[in-house]
Amino acid sequence: MSAVVENHNHHDDHHHGPKKGIMRWLTTTNHKDIGTLYLWFSFAAFLLGGAFAMGIRAELFEPGLQLMDPIRYNQLVTMHGLIMIFGGVMPAFVGLANWLIPLQIGAPDMAMPRMNNLSFWLLPTAFAILLSTAFMEGGMPGFGWTFYAPLSTNYPNVAYFVFAIHIMGASSIMGSINVIVTIMNMRAPGMTLMKMPLFVWSWLITAYLLIAVMPVLAGAVTMLLMDAYFGTSFFDAAGGGDPVLFQHVFWFFGHPEVYIMILPAFGITSHIISTFSRKPLFGHSSMVYAMVSIAVLSFVVWAHHMFTVGMPLVAELFFMWATMLIAIPTGVKVFNWCATIFKGSITYETPMLFSIAFVVLFTIGGFSGLMLAITPADFQYHDTYFVVAHFHYVLVPGAVFSIMAAVYYWLPKWTGNMYDEKMGRLHFWLSFAGVNITFFPQHFVGLAGMPRRYADYALQFAEWNAVSSVGAFLFGLSQLLFLYIVVKTVFAGKKATPQVWDGADGLEWTVDSPAPYHTFDVPPKVK
Amino acid sequence: MSNGPLKNKVFVSLLGAVTFMFFFSFMLVPLYNVFCEVTGLNGKIYGPSDFFKKNNETYERQVNIRFLSTVNGSAPVTFYPSETNLEVMTDKVSKTSYIATNNTNKRLTLSIVPSVSPGLAAENVKKIQCFCFSEQTLEPYETQEWAVRFYVDSELSENVNNVYLSYTLFEKEREEMLAVNHEH
Numbered sequence: 001m002s003a004v005v006e007n008h009n010h011h012d013d014h015h016h017g018p019k020k021g022i023m024r025w026l027t028t029t030n031h032k033d034i035g036t037l038y039l040w041f042s043f044a045a046f047l048l049g050g051a052f053a054m055g056i057r058a059e060l061f062e063p064g065l066q067l068m069d070p071i072r073y074n075q076l077v078t079m080h081g082l083i084m085i086f087g088g089v090m091p092a093f094v095g096l097a098n099w100l101i102p103l104q105i106g107a108p109d110m111a112m113p114r115m116n117n118l119s120f121w122l123l124p125t126a127f128a129i130l131l132s133t134a135f136m137e138g139g140m141p142g143f144g145w146t147f148y149a150p151l152s153t154n155y156p157n158v159a160y161f162v163f164a165i166h167i168m169g170a171s172s173i174m175g176s177i178n179v180i181v182t183i184m185n186m187r188a189p190g191m192t193l194m195k196m197p198l199f200v201w202s203w204l205i206t207a208y209l210l211i212a213v214m215p216v217l218a219g220a221v222t223m224l225l226m227d228a229y230f231g232t233s234f235f236d237a238a239g240g241g242d243p244v245l246f247q248h249v250f251w252f253f254g255h256p257e258v259y260i261m262i263l264p265a266f267g268i269t270s271h272i273i274s275t276f277s278r279k280p281l282f283g284h285s286s287m288v289y290a291m292v293s294i295a296v297l298s299f300v301v302w303a304h305h306m307f308t309v310g311m312p313l314v315a316e317l318f319f320m321w322a323t324m325l326i327a328i329p330t331g332v333k334v335f336n337w338c339a340t341i342f343k344g345s346i347t348y349e350t351p352m353l354f355s356i357a358f359v360v361l362f363t364i365g366g367f368s369g370l371m372l373a374i375t376p377a378d379f380q381y382h383d384t385y386f387v388v389a390h391f392h393y394v395l396v397p398g399a400v401f402s403i404m405a406a407v408y409y410w411l412p413k414w415t416g417n418m419y420d421e422k423m424g425r426l427h428f429w430l431s432f433a434g435v436n437i438t439f440f441p442q443h444f445v446g447l448a449g450m451p452r453r454y455a456d457y458a459l460q461f462a463e464w465n466a467v468s469s470v471g472a473f474l475f476g477l478s479q480l481l482f483l484y485i486v487v488k489t490v491f492a493g494k495k496a497t498p499q500v501w502d503g504a505d506g507l508e509w510t511v512d513s514p515a516p517y518h519t520f521d522v523p524p525k526v527k
Numbered sequence: 528m529s530n531g532p533l534k535n536k537v538f539v540s541l542l543g544a545v546t547f548m549f550f551f552s553f554m555l556v557p558l559y560n561v562f563c564e565v566t567g568l569n570g571k572i573y574g575p576s577d578f579f580k581k582n583n584e585t586y587e588r589q590v591n592i593r594f595l596s597t598v599n600g601s602a603p604v605t606f607y608p609s610e611t612n613l614e615v616m617t618d619k620v621s622k623t624s625y626i627a628t629n630n631t632n633k634r635l636t637l638s639i640v641p642s643v644s645p646g647l648a649a650e651n652v653k654k655i656q657c658f659c660f661s662e663q664t665l666e667p668y669e670t671q672e673w674a675v676r677f678y679v680d681s682e683l684s685e686n687v688n689n690v691y692l693s694y695t696l697f698e699k700e701r702e703e704m705l706a707v708n709h710e711h
């Protein structure tokens with residue numbers, strides 16, 4: 001798309017600049033400031049959740065109990081999951097949405113700037129509540145991020161967990177409403193829905209998913225709270241409830257949640273692959289339809305997480321076929337990315353490296369997902385490390401790599417400085433090696449029967465677990481390099497041009513680098 | 528926003544969607560129970576059966592019923608079936624019993640939850656009388672025999688020859704400080 005932008009630099013003196021000091025960040029309603037806050041928050045959560053993961057892998061480095069008792073281990077596993085999902089991946093995508101959606105659709109800001117501020121500041125509050133359990137008698141939650149009842153209802157400090165989830169949910173819902181209202185009402189003249197950039201499309205769909213399922217999560221934790229403290233028996237068989245019902249309600253939220261964490265990654269990857277192949281994206285509309293189909297299908301596949309609870313054959317078959325059906329729109333997307341690369345003039349800057357790795361490794365994760373979808377085979381794989389390998393392949397080199405690619409890709413636009421390309425590539429190769437050394441062997445131990453969520457394991461799994469731990473330490477340490485690169489780019493570096501990448505296309509590349517505090521006061525015209 | 532977000536159609540409809548989905552999650556509870564009741568999935572059994580409404584046009588055959596018992600957690604109760612299995616004819620009412628002993632010096636209130644395996648046979652196992660229909664109370668060190676009257680209706684799938692009827696016993700309440708109460 002092309003755009004006509006008027007130069008409004010001479011209007012700058014009309015604007016109030018950002019406030020000074022801490023009040024700038026506490027009271028800001030600027031989408032760029034809030035995007036930055038979200039991104040730094042998610043980076044901090046990524047490092048904290050990563051530290052927990054290092055603890056897990058250190059304990060699993062060799063069989064036996066070395067560093068912690070099983071209760072502490074379970075707490076680390078639980079908090080690793082909760083922090084990475086609700087504090088790492090989701091806020092990172094919301095941060096990208098805040099920075100990029102107004103810039104990409106030619107809007108001056110998000111539709112509801114004050115709500116935007118509130119939805120960010122709820123997040124540190126929620127995590128303060130959740131993490132405060134670390135200093136209490138009874139400790140942090142240790143029932144897994146899936147908090148299956150009645151295990152979780154009998155756990156100490158579960159109320160803190162429930163309130164933290166409620167607040168995170170409120171934050172996500174407000175963020176999503178803001179995204180949808182912004183996209184629906186504030187697009188630049190001439191930008192029809194089908195002309196919207198794919199990142200904006202992916203977030204529009206994600207926001208609808210969030211609005212549909214976050215209230216269901218809120219309902220699930222509310223029922224949990226009532227079971228634990230108010231004598232109800234939603235999930236307690238003794239009072240006529242049903243523990244399997246919990247799993248249905250949870251996964252009715254949980255499966256769309258999985259796509260909430262990957263759809264924005266699809267959008268990001270589409271932009272980056274097109275830029276560095278110097279070709280328009282192959283099949284823009286089919287990408288949109290594929291994402292919509294994935295989102296719709298995500299509501300009818302939840303029970304594939306619970307094939308072993310004793311469902312009738314018909315249900316097992318239905319959920320198996322529905323799950324496999326998702327491979328078709330996902331296949332369309334992978335095909336389109338390959339077709340975009342095909343005969344392109346490709347260069348391998350860091351964002352492109354991360355995006356190509358995303359396509360390859362996410363597809364590996366998708367294939368192991370298909371294996372898990374086969375009901376009779378799933379009885380063998382259920383609750384083994386094969387599942388752990390599967391969802392880490394779609395989340396780490398999937399969601400997390402796409403976030404890193406996005407940071408490298410748009411960092412020059414945010415800071416006005418180019419990052420250090422050599423260091424970026426080094427970070428990529430270390431991460432790429434680390435991820436594969438960590439998670440690929442988990443396929444093997446999983447197929448050999450190693451169960452999830454235990455602090456100890458049988459001797460025959462020792463070698464691959466040692467390999468996996470070494471890979472995890474490599475991956476973990478190389479993220480400190482990422483932190484160093486980002487901080488260095490914020491303060492120094494070669495000045496970036498407004499265009500930054502010669503193949504880049506879109507409204508965000510028509511404003512200066514760094515993007516001025518206020519952009520698109522007068523909407524650009526999109527042809 | 529000078530005119531306020533509540534005037535924004537998109538915002539208001541999204542707010543409505545959030546509210547609806549929150550209550551929908553609670554609607555899932557009765558929906559799930561109705562679904563299980565209609566389809567007989569999950570081995571769930573609902574209330575006493577109306578035996579006399581049945582028509583008797585179907586043939587009879589023999590089915591083996593096995594009785595299982597589980598004590599949940601650390602409930603201080605000994606609980607077992609008086610017979611481990613029974614050969615019954617379909618549509619004929621049979622009777623058996625479970626025996627429960629309170630191993631404490633306190634009065635216990637218990638609830639017992641039945642389950643049938645295979646799950647699809649649940650709708651064919653009809654109980655006319657069962658100790659699971661209401662809560663049971665055991666005095667200190669008391670032993671009781673609890674009766675079950677049931678029949679297996681002849682619509683039971685031909686593939687099923689063995690049906691497991693399982694009861695899980697849960698401790699609901701323990702009367703604390705029984706000795707003190709006697710003194711009063």
